Amino acid sequence: MDRTRLALDFAPVLPPWLLALLAAAALLALAPALWRRARGAWWRALAFALILAALSGPRLVEETREVRPDIALLLLDRTDSIGAAPGRAAALEAAREQLAQRLGRLRDLEVRTAEVPEGGNQGSRAFAAMERALAEIPAARLAGVFLLSDGQVHDAPAAWAPGPEVPLHLLMPGRPGEVDRRIRLVEAPGFGIVGRAVELKLVVEDLGAPRPEGTALLTIRRDGAAPVTETVPLGREHTLSIPVERAGPNVLELLAEARPGEVSDANNRVVLNLNGVRDRLRVLLVSGEPHAGERTWRRLLKSDPGVDLVHFTILRPPEKDDLTPLNELALIAFPVRELFQVKLREFDLIVFDRFANRGILPPSYLRNIADHVRLGGALLLSVGPEYVGGASLFSTPLGQVLPARPLSPTQAILEGPFRPRVTPQGLRHPVTEGLPGANAEGREAQWGRWYRTVRAEPRAGSVLMSGAGDAPLLVLDRVGQGRVALMLSDHIWLWSRQHDGGGPQAELLRRIAHWLMREPELEEEDLVARVEDGRLLATRRSLDPAPPPEAVVTAPDGTESRAPFAPQGGRAVLDIPAGAPGLWQVTDGRRVAFAAAMPANPPEWEDLRADAGRLAALVEASGGTARHVGDGRAVPDLRRVAPGRDAGGANWAGLRQRGDHTVTGIAALPLLPPWLALALLLGVAVIAWQREAR
Missing domain, CATH: 2.60.40 (Immunoglobulin-like)
Structure with a gap:
């Protein structure tokens, strides 16, 4: 829009400092005459004034300007806290529409609109959204900013960057004096040891209440189970003892009873994950007849820092009698009673590696192991030829929990090369699913060969791997509350020696051991x-x-x-x-x-009141206003205000008149050209001479 402006301007012939010296000299020359009130003194002063005016070059300047409209920024909060209280989003949307209509009726004003998106764990990033919008607005044209928000902004700067000439007006939904009850977590551990309790510290508080006293009911629910109710004091720290009953994620839901008249009960609820982990696992490894892969299980279990291993090796069968003195048979006596009766319940996993029943363990102790498995223990057998015949552990009370029965001695041992294969059921089981080099989708296994399989008839459980002649090779089973794994070959050690290309020996044994110890990632159902x-x-x-x-x-x-x-x-x-x-x-x-679906203590849910506390300093520094809209409260009247004037009142909000423009043309008319100045000066000089001559 083009506009014309007239203004008085000066184009001095001499520098301003020299004009000032001439004016001072004229005053000194006129002072005696004015003091004596001499005739013609004022005409002499007028002559000096004409001389100084002519040297100043006064002129009337006419400017043609292209005036740019001012810009008002309208910023609408769209974060989750706006939708937490009923009616807030609708109130702000109605205020935005009404404000946009009123702004549209103002002359020489352009309206820009932006939104504050949800910021997740960072909270409301209103000023980040404002900076992005202001980056496209010339600073000289910004007349004011309207922020339609609940005031819960988490990136407010220390100072108002656009300056005091740009007012910030905060329009909030709801009403003054709101109250909100919330649960604030003081200390919430992310994990706990299975079988122990963790302490959860929290505060149930009423924000905005004059004196938060009394108690509130707190409902605790874990993994959707029956709720437990507890009475907690308001405004004071309270400690909950939460037992960790299982490994893996435990979802806790805490719900404080609603307060009458509070803004919203959305932050009365806290949902968090408590990951259950097992303490150091105690493993008992009993190795029987010495063989080439005897140290396979020991190396695996010793490499895990979370395992406490107790290992006993039977180096000498009882039936061997070569008159060796008893004090030379072992470094320590085999503590049969302590391990298999007194301290049996302390072991999470029992491993028998090619162990044959040659009278070392009485039937009562083997029965204790079977009962331990049924009550939640874990048992792993890695067997060879000793699993067949009268010395087999299957022929003992332990056989009641074993998932496969060995065939007759003439049929049970298959000697010959074969490559282990994963069965169709094993391709779905987490223990053997996705093993590197396994047979899958029509391709053969890329593993090294084994040379012995103990044939057995599965009675229960899942056959995950097969050996020579498709005989079961790896069988897993659940017995009561416990678990059993049976490896029907003693040649897995060949993979660790990279025989014939090797195979995933460490990964397979690790998965078997972790499945037995109930790692949640390996649950098949x-x-x-x-x-x-x-x-x-x-x-x-x-x-x-x-x-x-x-x-x-x-x-x-x-x-x-x-x-x-x-x-x-x-x-x-x-x-x-x-x-x-x-x-x-x-x-x-x-x-x-x-x-x-809610992190602990999300910033967006800390305080659901519509309150200007966080932004009060910025609003005041900008000269703007903070007020509530909706709930019967209308949008304030709008006014254009000049620089230096107040930008807000009790029921109105102001926008600065910035007047940003570009000069497109200039026409100058001298007010005292030389010919006119000379004529006037001569006339005044003659009149002054006549007055003084009388």
């Missing part, structure tokens, strides 16, 4: 869920090759929906949006998994 980046991810594992059923998903508000699993080998994956914070539940009809 399991359903786990988690929430990442606003999406619910659930993984279902099963040995059943049938298509997985539909998943039933329960949102935090209790809404149920169905979604299909996508098969991926031995797994099935579910991936759906999960925007609502809280506890999500997924079930396949047999198992149930829980996922927490």
Whole structure:
């Protein structure tokens, strides 16, 4: 828009300092005459004034300007805290529309709109969004900023960067004096030892309440189990003792009862993951008849820093009698009673490596081991020819928990080269799924050959690997609350020596041992869920090759929906949006998994009140205003204010008149050209001479 402006300007002939000296000299010359009130003194002063005016070069300048409109920035908060309280989002949207209409009616004003997106764990990044918007607005045209937010901003700077001439007006939903109850976690461990309790420290507090006194009911729910209720004091730290009952993720949900009249109960709930880990595992390894791979299991277990290993090796069979003195048979006596009766329950895993029953362990001790397995212990047997015949452990009370019966001595031992193979069931089991070099999708195994298989008839469990003649090679089984693994060959040590190319010996043995010790990642029948980046991810594992059923998903508000699993080998994956914070539940009809969709102490949920406390200093420094809109409160009137004037009042908000422009043309008219100045000066001089001559 082009506009014309008239202004008085000066184009002095002499430098300003010289003009000032001439003016001072004129005053000195006139002072005596003015003091004596001499005739013609004022005409003489007028003559000096004409001389100084002529030397100053006064002129009337006419400028043609291209005026640019001022810009008002409208910033709308779209973070999660706006949607936490009922009606807030609608109130801010209505305020935005009304404000945009009023701004549109103002002359020479352009309106720019931007939004504050959800910042996740960083909270509301309103000023980061403002900086991005201001980067496209010339600073000389910025008339003011309107921030429509609840005031809970987490990146407020120490000073208002645009300066005091640019007012910041904060428009908040709701009403003054709001109250909000929340749970604030003081100390929340991310993991705990299975079988022990962890301490969780929290504070239930009422923000905005004049005197937060009394108590509140706190409901504690773990993995969707029956809730437990506890009374906690308001405003004071409270400690909860949470027992860790199983390894892997334990989802805890804490819910404080709602306070009457509070803004929202969204932050009355905290959902967090407590990862259960096992303490150092105690393993008892008993090696029987010496053989080439005897140290395989010892090396594996000793390499794990989380394992305490007790290892005994039977170097001399009892039936051998060569009159060697008893004090030379062993460094220490074999503590049979202490290990298999007194301290048996202290071991998480018992390993027998080619151990034959030659009277070393009485039947009562072997029965103790079987009972220990049924009550939750773990047993691993790596067998050779000793598994066949009368000395076999299968012929003892321990045979009741073993998953495979050896065939007759004439049929049980197969001698000859073969390459171990993973069975179809093993391709789905986490212990053998994805082993490097395994047979899969029509290709043969790339592993080195073994040379002996102990043939046995499976009675229970899962056959994951097969040997010569498709005989079972690796069998895993669950017995009562415990687990058993049976390796029907003693030649796995060949892989560690890289014989015929070797194989994944360490990885396979590690997986077997960890499955026996109930590592959650190796559960063959399991359903786990988690929430990442606003999406619910659930993984279902099963040995059943049938298509997985539909998943039933329960949102935090209790809404149920169905979604299909996508098969991926031995797994099935579910991936759906999960925007609502809280506890999500997924079930396949047999198992149930829980996922927490809210981090502990998220900044966005710390305080749900609409309050200007965080931004009060910036609003005041900018000369702007902070007020509530909605809930019966209207958007303030708008005014254009000149620089230096107040930019806000009780019921109005102001925008600076910046007047940014570009001069497109200039026309100058001299007000005292030389010919006119000379004529006027001569006329004044003649009049002054006549006055003085009288």
